[in-house]
Amino acid sequence: MTSTPLEADLIAAARRGDREATDRLLRLHQPMIWAICRRIVGDDHTAADAAQEAMISVVKHVGRFDGRSSVRTWIYRVATNAALDELRRRRRRPDPVADEVIASRSGVTSGGANVVDDRLLIDEALAQLSPEFRAAVVLRDLADLDYAEISDVLGLPPGTVRSRIARGRRALADHLGNAQGNPEPTVRRPTDGSPAEPPLP
Amino acid sequence: MSDQPTPRDAVDDVPSLDPALRERVRTALRDVPPQDPERAQASLDAALEGLSHHQRPRRAWLVVAAAGIVGVLGVAVLGGRQNSGSDTDLDMVATPMTVDGSSSASPPAADEARLAESALTSETILDEFRLSIIGAAPIEQAQCPITAEERSYGLRRWDSRDVELLVDVSAGLLRLVDATTCEVLIVAPLTP
Numbered sequence: 308m309t310s311t312p313l314e315a316d317l318i319a320a321a322r323r324g325d326r327e328a329t330d331r332l333l334r335l336h337q338p339m340i341w342a343i344c345r346r347i348v349g350d351d352h353t354a355a356d357a358a359q360e361a362m363i364s365v366v367k368h369v370g371r372f373d374g375r376s377s378v379r380t381w382i383y384r385v386a387t388n389a390a391l392d393e394l395r396r397r398r399r400r401p402d403p404v405a406d407e408v409i410a411s412r413s414g415v416t417s418g419g420a421n422v423v424d425d426r427l428l429i430d431e432a433l434a435q436l437s438p439e440f441r442a443a444v445v446l447r448d449l450a451d452l453d454y455a456e457i458s459d460v461l462g463l464p465p466g467t468v469r470s471r472i473a474r475g476r477r478a479l480a481d482h483l484g485n486a487q488g489n490p491e492p493t494v495r496r497p498t499d500g501s502p503a504e505p506p507l508p
Numbered sequence: 509m510s511d512q513p514t515p516r517d518a519v520d521d522v523p524s525l526d527p528a529l530r531e532r533v534r535t536a537l538r539d540v541p542p543q544d545p546e547r548a549q550a551s552l553d554a555a556l557e558g559l560s561h562h563q564r565p566r567r568a569w570l571v572v573a574a575a576g577i578v579g580v581l582g583v584a585v586l587g588g589r590q591n592s593g594s595d596t597d598l599d600m601v602a603t604p605m606t607v608d609g610s611s612s613a614s615p616p617a618a619d620e621a622r623l624a625e626s627a628l629t630s631e632t633i634l635d636e637f638r639l640s641i642i643g644a645a646p647i648e649q650a651q652c653p654i655t656a657e658e659r660s661y662g663l664r665r666w667d668s669r670d671v672e673l674l675v676d677v678s679a680g681l682l683r684l685v686d687a688t689t690c691e692v693l694i695v696a697p698l699t700p
Contacts, residue, residue, distance in 0.1 A: 326556060333552055341548065342540040355547050356662060362555035396663055396670055425536035448534045480529045483536065 314378040321369045329369070333362050336379070339450060340386040346445040347390035349434050353397060354390070361389035376459060383450050384460040387442050394438050425483060432482035436475050443468055444475035650674060652690035663687050 310318070317335070320328030340361050345354040364385050372381055433441050439461070446457045457472075458465045525533070650660030651672050661673040670687040684694040 330552070330556055333555060337548060337552065341543045342538075345540050345543070346537060351541065351543070355543065355551065358543070358548075359551035359554055362551055366555045425532065426539050426541070429533075429536040429539070445537065448537045449540070476525055476530065476533055479533045479537075480525050483532060484529065 310374075310378040318369065318372060318378050321366075322372065329366060332378075333365065336382045337362070339379075340382065342449055343383060343386045343445055344390040344393075346433060346449055347387065347438060347441050348394055348397075349430055353393055357390040357393035358386070360393065361386040364389060376456070380452060380456050380460065383446065383452065387446065387460055391438055391442060428483050429479065432479045435482065436478055440471050440475040440478075443471040444479065447472050448476070646675065651687055652685045655679075658683070 314332070314335070317328045317332040321332050337358075341354065341358045344357040344361065345351065348354045348357055361382075365382055368385070372378070376384075433444075436444070442461060443457060443463075446452045446460060447454075452460065454465050454468050454472075457463075457468045461468065463471075646659035646661055650658070651663065652660075652674070654660065654674050655676060657678050658674045658676040661675060663670055663672050671693060672685050672687045672690075674683040674685060675681075676683075682694075682696040683692055684696075685692050
């Protein structure tokens with residue numbers, strides 16, 4: 308993924324301290340920063356803090372952007388790290404506000420439509436994955452990064468990325484299928500005699 | 509965000525799921541609840557506010573810091589005495605700030621020494637305090653003990669540690685405490 312001409316212009320200007328360019332750059336990517344943080348951390352309250360930290364970090368470190376990756380990949384990396392950091396922080400010191408949000412969410416009833424059901428279920432399903440698996444799936448299926456880019460963002464070998472994405476998706480699909488009483492198997496089982504993968508963390 | 513598979517999927521995707529389920533997972537993942545617009549704008553403002561701090565001239569801070577080196581020990585004692593009426597242990601005094609996080613334009617001469625001390629602690633104090641106040645709504649329940657008038661602005665990463673920002677608007681005080689030990693790290697008076 309390469310930077311668009313607009314992104315390249317904006318980040319060049321932002322590196323020179325151009326406030327308007329920095330504003331435009333952040334606005335351009337704010338929806339995806341939010342989406343990545345929201346999907347990785349799992350609730351609005353924590354995601355808002357993570358997204359804010361990510362944008363602050365982008366501004367603080369824009370001078371360090373060296374162009375080796377695309378602007379988008381760099382910003383998504385910052386967002387992913389901010390989300391994972393926020394999760395680690397909350398684990399050390401649970402946040403009563405975030406906990407209340409999560410607790411209240413489990414009592415929400417859906418309107419019955421599939422998409423609404425899935426919106427609720429996907430949070431539950433993601434919560435069952437470890438943050439590292441979650442991040443890999445989110446970067447692939449939400450942020451549309453390719454495997455090399457995800458490998459770069461997460462600092463993992465490409466094979467590990469592929470494995471985490473495959474297993475993460477499978478777990479999500481299982482959860483969505485099982486939650487609706489779907490008795491059909493939700494994944495293609497290996498037919499080549501390959502050993503079963505170990506359980507998800 | 510498109511719900512359609514990208515061309516890249518055809519060559520490098522992991523073929524582990526039934527395509528219909530694969531698409532369902534992808535669609536659900538992309539159906540992200542939108543962020544509260546006010547909070548989104550506040551976050552953006554906070555980030556851009558940081559930009560202006562990073563770009564501000566630093567010479568004035570260096571001058572003040574140099575001036576403060578001579579009297580810093582005495583200032584520390586003075587700061588402790590000035591805050592002795594509080595029910596907390598006040599270790600330091602940082603730069604006066606307004607409630608919305610902006611620093612007072614021209615601090616009184618009497619505060620110059622205290623300003624010097626704060627400059628010696630870290631310039632990032634200003635950045636982090638300000639950003640936290642602007643960008644986050646207060647929460648009622650704090651992690652560390654607070655006074656009845658204080659509100660927590662949540663946890664932040666500051667100076668390689670987890671800290672909690674507590675603000676008492678009526679008393680005009682801002683406290684930064686270590687989120688793990690609840691030790692008071694910084695106290696900053698807020699100007700109305």
